[in-house]
Amino acid sequence: MKIYADTALLPEGWKSNVLVEIDKVGRIASLSSDVEAAKAKATADHRVPILLPAPANLHSHAFQRAMAGMSERRGAEALDTFWTWRQIMYRFLDILKPDDIETIAAFVQMEMLEAGYACNVEFHYVHHQPDGTPYAALAELSHRIGAASLDSGIGLTLLPVLYQYGGCDKRPLGPGQIRFGNDFERFAKLHQGATAMLPNLPVDSAIGVAPHSLRAVGQDALRDAVQLAGSGPLHMHLAEQVKEVEEVEAAWGARPTDWLLANHQVAENWCLIHCTQMTDAETDALAATGAIAGLCPITESSLGDGIFNGVRYLSKGGRLGVGSDSNIRISLSEELRTFEYSQRLRDRCRASVATTERSTGRVLFEAVTAGGAQAAGRKSGRIEEGAWADLLVLDGKSLMLDGVKGDEILDMFIFAADDRLVTDVWSAGRHLVKDGCHVASDSIRSRYREVMTRLRQEF
Structure with missing residues (x-):
């Protein structure tokens, strides 16, 4: 052609x-x-x-598209936050069946394509039945994401998620979360089962590993997950919320980004999602690794996460890409616009990332096409x-x-x-x-x- x-x-x-x-x-x-x-x-x-x-959408939880618009009322708490939104999400999860997840994923992938994305990097953490019982086929729901990609035709990098605990104190998973849970041994079997579907998908399909976060994965299991990923895509939420930073620092003796960089060889196959709560020193250190900062500006705005230090990060040679995360809206142009406008609002400036040679739009677009491809483990962009x-x-x-x-x-x-x-x-x-x-x-x-x-x- x-x-x-x-x-x-x-x-x-x-x-x-x-x-x-x-x-x-x-x-x-x-x-x-x-x-x-x-x-x-x-x-x-x-x-x-x-x-x-066409870029890759480097971070998506497909099922959350179906609850878009359902969480915009105030709850009983004095302040509505990410943590109260999360409880609504868990209740919504309880009613989802495998057919629902497949149908929603195909719809989301179709919307991604119509927005200009060519690849869906799916951070897939719903693995089991609502009561936590595994399906007869352990990787059933991973296969449903693969089936959806056959319907939509989108390029797929699937990231089965390792999720062990409800917090750094290793408390058991609660309602909603129990659908996510695996110890590392069972997760490795699930990952193997998910990998087995690749021969039935287009040849550009790929698989990686996603330890959910420092809150949800123990230190030993994180090392095992890094080893399982090898040189393939390795994604993890990092430093998204102030409460998360405080919990990790109290339990592990360091802020999340500092701890991760001190204890792991973060490299180009890593993608750290959000990173909206980093100091200048952490921003510089992450940029130096060659890893991707996976930004989701629409979702980060929706959930009140904070503003990523993008101007400084890019000035230090940092690499980034964008994803639709909660999928409350799926819009490539709006992700980039929201990112740039967040920098302008914080710094009271204009054209925050432009250079004398390249406009704001050019800098952003080339950054996310290159970064998305790297995060997806995909030769594209x-x-x-x-x-x-x-x-x-x-x-x-x-x-x-x-x-x-x-x-x-x-x-x-x-x-x-x-x-x-x-x-x-x-x-x-x-x-x-x-x-x-x-x-x-x-x-x-x-x-x-x-x-x-x-x-x-x-x-």
């Missing part, structure tokens, strides 16, 4: 008259720019105005030979992009428009979004509607 683009963002910058050839596996086989336009258009299967690399053909197209006919060139295209997409500019998306060469709509939209939406009708009645 050949795609001709009037303009495309390549690793070396913006190029005109670009011809991309995709092989049968879904990788970019050849790439040329400044080609003879008339001849290239005649031989191309698709002719598009603006071609960009760049339009170059050998990479997976994870590609998105923006609507060159939109009034918002009329006469717009270069970096200003990304600035308009992120700050002046929204994901409605996304017309087409390929994931590893699979053409899944056409004219702004997923190719299986009707069937996926219909199943989701049926599930949500029942869940709202039960909840």
